[in-house]
Amino acid sequence: MNTIQYTQLAPHHFDRVIELGNAVHGDNYLDHQQLDAYYQQSFANGINASWVALDGERLVGFRLTWAAGNWTPDQWCTTDGWGLDPTRVCYFKCNTVDSDYRGHGIGSTLLKSSIDCARDQGAQGGLAHIWLASPGNSAYRYFSRCGGEEIKRHPNKWRELAINDGYDCPVCDELCSCTAAEMLIRF
Template identity: 65%
Template sequence: MKNIDYRELQPEHFERLLLLANTVHGDNYMDPAALEAYWHAGFTNQINASWVALDGDKLVGFRLTLAAGNWQPDKWCSPELWPIPATEVCYFKCNTVDADYRAYGIGSKMLKLSVQNAGKQGARGGLAHIWMASPGNSAFKYFSKCGGELVKEHPGKWLENVINDGYDCPVCDTGCDCVAAEMLLRFD
């Protein structure tokens, strides 16, 4: 494997990121408008918390992180159970690595880079909704290994995306019954 180059997410990466996102997570997982909104939400004080991993010109991974204060907890969040005020929690929207590049530490490296920059932005922790239906439940295992703590499980979190956005879950035949694990990663 070549050396992987890690860079802060920029608009020049958007087209390749969308291709990888929709290939891995299913059609209509993300569109250009949503990606641009996520990118803007990743900034505070000119510090970018979102990252990409490149092998030459090939985008092989990305981590979208929304800065603390730039996202709102929704019905799938339980801030009353968090040991950190919601205003000091960033949101780990998505971590994706190309199937041919998994198990090389790329996802963990991007998480560390996002945590560093989110900390510089003032966050003391990060929240993620982990897809429990990932192959071998690898997403939950990975985030737990990185220090993430389970807060609560949310069945059917992505069903609204199926109904409203045309999202095509890669594991469910109709709709989406996948469970999201609400997990918090403390930075201290």
Template identity: 50%
Template sequence: MASDISYQPLSQNDFEQLITLANTVHGGGYLNKTSLQAWYKKGIANTPAKINASYVAYHQNKLVGFRVTFTVGSWQLDQWLTPNLWRVDSNKICYFKCNTVDETYRGLGIGSKMLKLSIHAAKKQGALAGVSHLWKQSPNNSAISYFSKCGGELVKLHPDKWHEESKNGYDCILCGLDCHCEAAEMIIYFDH
């Protein structure tokens, strides 16, 4: 089945299926059309080439995975990031916002393939590294496991990363509307 998976840059034509998959995997209220539109714009370099660092995976006509990546300079540092622990300046780092694979298609290398495609595009956009928050409570800790296998290094653990979002309508699949899941801040340096 892995050979039947096709990959392409994220486009607005993917939004409906992507939102459905995101809210199924992460919980209701995780993503809507307005927030996805903002994410989408942050993934495209503001250059003549308009390089898109976000990708989707399809099996036939079904969207089975997506990777949203924000370009260098399109995202903000906040209290959940520790740039003093990074080996690269934040103005040379992309942000890996979200990676999601349909439960039926996990274990086929889809998440890793989309990450590699995003890294390739992010390098063309000028990134030297990519930082992300991985969901520590993901099934079998799969998020951290796959990201580590792709070269990710743990920077810091952040308890209650998504708590504020849960108070504003995000319905975590584990915690409900009072999310206390932990995020692992991780970074991949592209010189590997």
């Protein structure tokens, strides 16, 4: 895995990010319009906090991170449990690694890169909603090892996406009923 190169997300990566994201997380998880908006939300102070991992030309992982102040906490956010000013918290929107490349530290490296950029942008912490239905609950274990603290669990976190946007959860037969763990990493 020493051939992996890490670089900040750029528009020429979009097609490959969408392809990998939909393959891992389910059909209609990402599209060009969403990804362009997410990309714009990644920037603060001229710094991009979203990253990709490449093996040659093959995109094998990505981390989408919204800069602090570029997103609004919603009903799935327990801001009074964060202990930080919500305007100083970035949002770790998505971390995805190709199944052929998992277990080699790619996700952790992408997260560390995003944290470094978010800190340079002025963030004091980062929030994520961790998919508890990931294979072997690996997402929760990984985020915990990286310093994530569980704030609250949210049943049916992605159901609205399934109803309104056609999201097809890879583990639910009908509408998504997966639970998310709201988790915070302090910088």
